[in-house]
Amino acid sequence: MRSGDLPSRRRRPPWRPPRSWWPRNLRARVILAFVVVAMVAATAASAAGYVAARASLVDETQRRAADSVRGQISRLAPEVEYPPDQEALDRLRTSLGENSLVTFEGLTAASGCALNLISDETRAAVAEGDRFTVQRVVDASGPKLVLATPILLTDVDGRQRDSGVEVYVVQDLAPTQAQLDRWTRIVVLTIAGALPLAVVLALLVSRSVLRPIQRLGHSANQLAAGNLSIRLTPSGRDELADLATTFNRTAAALERSVGELRHREAEARRFVADVSHELRTPIMALTSIMEMVEADARDRSPDDRELATMAVDRTRKLARLAEDLLELSRLDAGAVALRRELVDVAHVVADTVRTRGWDDDVDLVPTEPVLAQVDVRRLDISVANLVGNALRHGRPPVVVEVRTEADDVLVVVTDHGPGLPDDVDADQLFARFFKADSARAASDGSGLGLSITLVNAQLHGGTVSARTSEEAGAQFVLRLPRHLETEPGPDDGRRGRQDGETDEQA
Incomplete structure (x- = not known):
């Protein structure tokens, strides 16, 4: 990298959910997104409410406990003689209840098994003087609240001084914890109960949102199928x-x-x-x-x-052009009815070559009789167009082969010319008046023969294709269904039914 050049920064693509779990169906995506948003909102709201309620309950419990201890000490302090003896400390401790400790210099009055929860930090805070200390601790039996305060004496002039008596009370928070546990269960049940409700609401929302989209998709398919009169009924103003x-x-x-x-x-x-x-x-x-x-x-x-x-x-040439144009106009108008006959296709192809005097330039590959239900006249025209095109634009000999493939009969016409032009798509050869080069403009053809062959093949429910053969030149393949399951009509024993009304039109 040259000096002064800065590396180009590529814009990061937008985040997309991993494809491994993100559904591709629009309804599933809408439902999943709605449920996720609803559950996140329900969880956030429940959690916020729980945290606020928990803090309020703990603060209220702590305030009540502190007020209770303060009230007891204020009521009992005047009854204590100062300096107090052991008996006075015992009476004060008894009045404070279980899990309480009263100390004065070297004297101590204690009762309860939770006094070991009183930490040295709490004792140091009380020893500093005028300070009410509250501390929450947890032991094996559950949460506890430690309240500690010194007893202050009020002089005649209203000033307060430390009496040297220290009071410690440990209160059990089990009722408060039980209340918090009940709230936790309620929050969990609320979130769990919100899940099916969110799914039901998501189904209703997705149905109301996707139903118009489904109707739109169905109408678009109808429009693509050719039903141009299809319309939607707008509802609402969204x-x-x-x-x-x-x-x-x-x-x-x-x-x-x-x-x-x-x-x-x-x-x-x-x-x-x-x-x-x-x-x-x-x-x-x-x-x-x-x-x-x-x-x-x-x-x-x-x-x-x-x-x-x-x-x-x-x-x-002008006469052939007029005939071809008239034929194409009939085909385009759908005014052509196929007259299927059960015939030997190989025999029809041989007659086509012989009646047009192409015996010297066309080699017919010998084959067994190939029976098929086809329109003889249109098969004759199609084969004549393919062979005539090969004779005009290829080089002899032109090889014509009739064979079967599955339920189809194939007429393969191969010349020994240069093949199809490299710059020409095979499908273009069947376009009307298509000329691969300027030399075709002066040929005897009308430029419509291959187009007529394509339409005739489509009328039979078949196809016609072109490619360059590896062994020879251009090769055209006319593929027609045999329809051997169709029973011949009773008129001549060989003629099939006339199905121009049901056969595929061009």
Whole structure:
């Protein structure tokens, strides 16, 4: 560390209860915190009351004992002849009662077994003269109170002088200690009785506090599940009522926003569907005209033939784009019903490759018949999109394999191209009009094939995924549930039930 540099001070994190015992449940934390606070308050209040009462009782007992001894000495002192003899000391000691000691110079009158509690400090304090001494001591039998005082004589002129007589009295504090023990038991029972009361009150408080929070959490889950009309009923004027009001305002604003977005989305889908439908007929007519132009251009120059061929290709691409847009608009609108049939998926895949003339570029992996309940038309479209995408963006041979895995059937399409781009997420490939590079913009595809395949897979309750194969290039896997437990319908012996109303929509 260089001179002048000061070590940086890290701010200490706030204290948190140890996780070993501090509960994670909010209700448990509220109950525990309430009980702890209530018990601490009850204990502090009881302890403070006990200490104050104990001090008051001890002081009052001590004051009464001192006043009693003073009164006895004031009453008996005039009856004693001075200087007193042994007999006078005995009479004075008898009047003071048990556990008392009276001394005068070398004479002593004593009675009781507790006189050994009189300490030398007490004797020295009394010997100093005009001083009333009180001392609390404890022996095997319990607490005692030692009271000591000299007897003073009053002269004619009113002045007091020491008579030389010293009086010591030991009083038992057992009754006072018994009273203190009773108070201690009452304090302990009070604190113990406060525990169940604190638990009951904590349960009531936690219920009143957490019930609105639970309703808010339930409403938030309903809101997340799509029930935008859910609302809370605020009660009271506290912060929880303000929170419920804020939630209602947020839900109302969200409902309006989502409703507007859904309306706009429906309008956009309707527009795409209308445009695609309106373009379909003129594009078909235009395709026929362009094919006639291509046929007539065979007798023309090479440039004319090239232009005619390019025009026909672009027209066909436009026709495929219109068909795909129309198909997606139907899928998005949920107007598509699956027509499941119990078929051999391997046979359907082979027909797809053969009818499109891809036999030379596609290798079909031989397999046993794989039965599944699927929509044949949508399976054909999905497989054609995956194989066509592999032929356009990969390199042959394209390998297609059909196999089973648990209760699913898998159609695996693998090309031998460079694989998926490193900077592209596999899920992005199924986005509409997604182009991984600028070269795809000039390809024959519409940019919607993989999107249509994804929606068709979801309609079946399946998935489609993409990755880069370690042995080859890009690999696409279409996974569909077999639904072999579904009984075929009675119409043709092979067709399954139409479950477009119950199958998962895109």
